[in-house]
Amino acid sequence: MNFSTTLLQWFAKNGRSLPWRETSDPYAIWLSEIILQQTRIVQGQSYWERFMKLWPTVSDLARATTDEVLKAWQGLGYYSRARNLHTAAMQIVERGEFPKTHKELKTLKGVGDYTAAAIASIAFGENVAVVDGNVYRVLARYFGIDTPIDTTGGKKLFQELAQSLIPSDQPANYNQAIMDFGAIQCTPTSPHCDTCPLCETCIAFREQHIDSLPVKSKKVKQRVRHLTYIFIQHQGLTAIHQRGAGDIWQGLWELPQAEHLDSIGDGTWKEHAQLVCKDVKHVLTHQILLADLYYWTPQNQPPLPKDFIWSPTETLEDYAYPRLMEILLQAIKKD
Ligand code: SF4
Structure with a gap:
């Protein structure tokens, strides 16, 4: 046969x-x-x-x-x-x-x-x-x-x-x-x-x-990237933003990263934020992401880059997030 x-x-x-x-x-x-x-x-x-x-x-x-x-x-x-x-x-x-x-x-x-x-x-x-x-x-x-x-x-x-x-x-x-x-x-x-x-x-x-078998001629090289996210909690609100065009996470939402806050010259979170989790690993085709997450409750509402919004914390689940962000938000919930 x-x-x-x-x-x-x-x-x-x-x-x-x-x-x-x-x-x-x-x-x-x-x-x-x-x-x-x-x-x-x-x-x-x-x-x-x-x-x-x-x-x-x-x-x-x-x-x-x-x-x-x-x-x-x-x-x-x-x-x-x-x-x-x-x-x-x-x-x-x-x-x-x-x-x-x-x-x-x-x-x-x-x-x-x-x-x-x-x-x-x-x-x-x-x-x-x-x-x-x-x-x-x-x-x-x-x-x-x-x-x-x-x-x-x-x-x-x-x-x-x-x-x-x-x-x-x-x-x-x-x-x-x-x-x-x-x-x-x-x-x-x-x-x-x-x-x-x-x-x-x-x-x-x-x-x-x-x-x-089967044979592959080349292996995909993966780059390691470190990311630092900050969960900012102020009077029941949390800062998030939607990823823009030309991005693997286009249209999805995420917490601010250290570089976003640094870009507007605000480094105050570094003095007061608490570390929630470190080196949370997420593997993509070409990259290995290692993410740290900080929790920060500032006394006054801090300025944010212009594409960020303040969302009521209780409605955060209404937004779509990449898998890594879901894991980090779960860690916040547990903490
Ligand atoms: S290698 Fe695959 S096709 Fe060949 S005997 Fe084993 S299971 Fe069957």
Whole structure:
């Protein structure tokens, strides 16, 4: 039996039962794909359900405000996904219908090759293969390919191989099968080769190269950054501000940082503020953030840079924050 047929049989027995797999609504499928881009299914499912409840159709989502969408997204991270989702919903409403082909889908904000292939095959039955981390791993191991997956040549090779394997009568099942197989059976560490239906013909298994495949040519370098936040509490009010454009946390809210207060020449917090927590670690793709948090109750309301507001402390939870800020606000609550 060949690779694709075995995979489809495996999927029939082991495929995950997920709510967005019970519909052919492209909006529901698109939403699931965007949420699951950098999120595990266990966590993503409740967000998918929340979005479908708040905004059951793409027109409903297009009518929401960016702040509402960011708030509903809070806790998932990689907030550009939420902003792009909202922009793409408006693009779809403007064009009058949901794009149906891989090519058309790629014109939507935040929809790249992988997501377009997933929606086109699952919602519209287009014969186009998905290639993501799971697919790279399964193909690299099964076919014993050591070409680095992060090179132009490697990407082309894997894309062509994936496309050559997809059975034209079952593109949706096949794509979902290989994604599930990578997530459940051929996992990044400790794959379940002993129960794998492909093990007899898997090259990595035969040659004991599983741990070295797939190959990456370069590692992402992470820069360490130290941040100092100050929770200023004055007569039931707390200072916050919204991050501006061109920023990974664009549109989200945060407490003032030491540099904001320093920028207006106010260093008085340093003499009176209490340290709440130190070196709270938050890892992003290219940076490791280490954040300190201080608590300051000044006698007089201090001046703030112009884009800050004073919010009643009790309504702070109404704003959307990046994950790091959520952790720091929890620490304040506990303190
Ligand atoms: S035998 Fe192991 S490495 Fe090969 S496809 Fe199966 S799970 Fe992956």
